[in-house]
Amino acid sequence: MKFKSPPVNSLSLEFLTEFSIGLEKLENNRACRGVIITSAVPKIFSSGLDITEMCGKSVEHYGEFWRAVQEMWLRLYGSNMVTVAAVNGSSPAGGCLIALSCDYRIMAENPKFSIGLNEAQLGIVAPFWFKDTFVNVVGHRIAERSLQLGSLHPAPEAQRLGLVDELVPEEKLMEKAAAVMAQWLALPDHARQLTKTMMRKAVLDRLVAHREEDIKNFITFVSKESIQKSLRMYMEMLKKRKS
Numbered sequence: 001m002k003f004k005s006p007p008v009n010s011l012s013l014e015f016l017t018e019f020s021i022g023l024e025k026l027e028n029n030r031a032c033r034g035v036i037i038t039s040a041v042p043k044i045f046s047s048g049l050d051i052t053e054m055c056g057k058s059v060e061h062y063g064e065f066w067r068a069v070q071e072m073w074l075r076l077y078g079s080n081m082v083t084v085a086a087v088n089g090s091s092p093a094g095g096c097l098i099a100l101s102c103d104y105r106i107m108a109e110n111p112k113f114s115i116g117l118n119e120a121q122l123g124i125v126a127p128f129w130f131k132d133t134f135v136n137v138v139g140h141r142i143a144e145r146s147l148q149l150g151s152l153h154p155a156p157e158a159q160r161l162g163l164v165d166e167l168v169p170e171e172k173l174m175e176k177a178a179a180v181m182a183q184w185l186a187l188p189d190h191a192r193q194l195t196k197t198m199m200r201k202a203v204l205d206r207l208v209a210h211r212e213e214d215i216k217n218f219i220t221f222v223s224k225e226s227i228q229k230s231l232r233m234y235m236e237m238l239k240k241r242k243s
């Protein structure tokens with residue numbers, strides 16, 4: 001799957017819905033045993049959740065948007081397929097969550113590309129299931145420090161922390177992703193799938209059990225004037241940085 005929503009592959013409601021439907025179709029296709037996720041937008045894997053979806057909208061819209069974010073994660077993290085992220089650009093916040101939800105992460109070895117859960121820098125808080133996914137990849141200590149600081153890690157540092165599994169030159173990224181996919185697909189599906197479920201079930205079940213509460217929390221949080229102000233200021237900063 002190639003993300004192609006310029007300029008930055010931000011995860012809008014439309015993008016998330018299309019992504020989830022795409023994953024569902026592949027999941028139901030018995031001929032498809034694995035998926036490599038990458039980007040067709042130069043230098044950007046995904047800029048994370050579309051901030052405009054969280055600014056100045058109705059309570060109903062926030063609810064619909066958050067349900068779509070949850071749905072995407074439940075499908076990807078809970079997928080029976082082998083999932084490989086070929087991270088060919090920067091990947092903050094929700095973009096990082098997509099990579100973290102895959103079975104294996106390969107990143108282009110460009111120190112200008114960064115990845116991490118930077119929510120704290122926006123004055124917002126990564127929800128518990130973002131945190132759980134992060135902890136399951138890098139461990140508690142690294143996740144705690146990185147989350148509190150809202151760190152975006154340049155590619156070499158991300159590899160040192162275990163946030164990505166390996167770095168390769170950008171031109172070799174897809175070749176490497178295909179080789180990793182072949183290695184994982186060489187195992188019998190049922191054994192690999194049951195093992196994956198065993199490793200991920202508790203974290204998935206936690207969101208399923210608290211899904212409606214999580215939506216309510218998101219709506220309450222994002223509707224606060226202080227949070228709206230932080231998000232507006234962050235968007236202004238992005239625009240100013242450009243000019």
Ligand SMILES: CCCCCCCCCC/C=C/CC(=O)SCCNC(=O)CCNC(=O)[C@H](O)C(C)(C)COP(=O)(O)OP(=O)(O)OC[C@H]1O[C@@H](n2cnc3c(N)ncnc32)[C@H](O)[C@@H]1OP(=O)(O)O
Pocket residue numbers: 007008010011044046047048049050051052090092093094095118119122124125126127217218221222235238239242
């Ligand atoms: C205890 C209570 C718990 C309650 C639970 C509440 C939980 C709330 C949590 C919500 C979770 C949010 C997770 C997220 O994903 S938030 C999004 C975080 N993303 C970012 O911080 C990335 C911001 N973007 C960048 O850093 C850069 O854009 C880039 C990705 C590095 C690319 O840089 P580049 O220079 O190439 O491009 P520009 O910066 O010029 O951007 C081009 C245009 O795109 C707009 N843009 C960028 N990112 C976003 C975005 N995420 N959403 C919307 N729009 C975005 C940017 O403004 C430019 O627009 P313009 O052309 O109109 O100026």
